[in-house]
Amino acid sequence: MTDNELIDGILSGNEKYFKELVDNYQALVLNTCNSFLHDKSNAEDIAQEVFIEVYLSLHKFKKESKLSTWLYRISVNKSLNYIRDNKKRKFVRSIEDLFKIENTSKTQVVDNINQNNNTEDDHEEKLQLLHQVISGLQENQRIAFTLSKFENLSYKQISEIMDLSLLSVEGLIHRAKMNVQKKILSFFKKTN
């Protein structure tokens, strides 16, 4: 069944089509959310929100782009909103605690990398460092880099999702890589 048939079916009020849409795209949505959130349970919650949004605003979808592009766009926006809200909540809770967390988490990662000889732990710490570095990127760089490296999307697909030109996407990913490299190297230089 094509995407257009699915959309028309859902708009006519047939639940069967919505179930099929969820079945077809749940892996895409869930893994995109997880690429930004790096947490399975949060990614599941946001994936639910994405499909609810799809159901409630499907009548606004103009079929000019692919359904998958629209789903990627909603997933990215919902994930980033969640991250922003989470940051705000933390900020409201305590400004002092926030600074504490940032400082300790950075030094903790470096310390742990130094202390841990265990390969599995070392792998986990490096992954944590990588996520932290990507989270620290400017928002547009982060979206482009994550979609390119974690979701393996082409520059063309990313440009459609982000509604940017191919050149802009190339520039964003180039700058993102430079920043990732710079931040990872500065961590390792500190440890050596």
Add this chain to the structure above:
Amino acid sequence: MKCKNFHKKMIFYIDGELTAPENSVIDQHLKTCNDCSLLFSELKSCYKLIENKETLKPNPFLYTRIKQNIENIEQALSLKELKPVYMRIIQPVLIACLLVTGISFGILLGNSYDNTPQKNKSIASTNEFYMNDFQSEELEINLLNE
């Protein structure tokens, strides 16, 4: 190749985005510079973890949860639709009724108040009667005299 130039290109070398001549210059530098070689292996070990990203399997109850949430939202929306009727029509009418009742009650109270001056004389005489009842009680006078 200088170390500084090498550092700028490391990540693109890992991603295989450099030209063949650039790659060979970097290969050469890695063989000759121990510091850069060490730094490169650290960067590569961390950066390559992106490729090991775990693929999540969707929760089998995802659709049921979505449906439940949609039903809750639709219920909340239908309640919200009723709310404007209450807010725009029923609430102002109730407030107006209460105001009218209050004002009418006030007017009624005002009308029932008797404005004519009271007969202070009769009150005074009654008071006098009670105040001077000492004289009429002869028994008490007799007892006091005793």
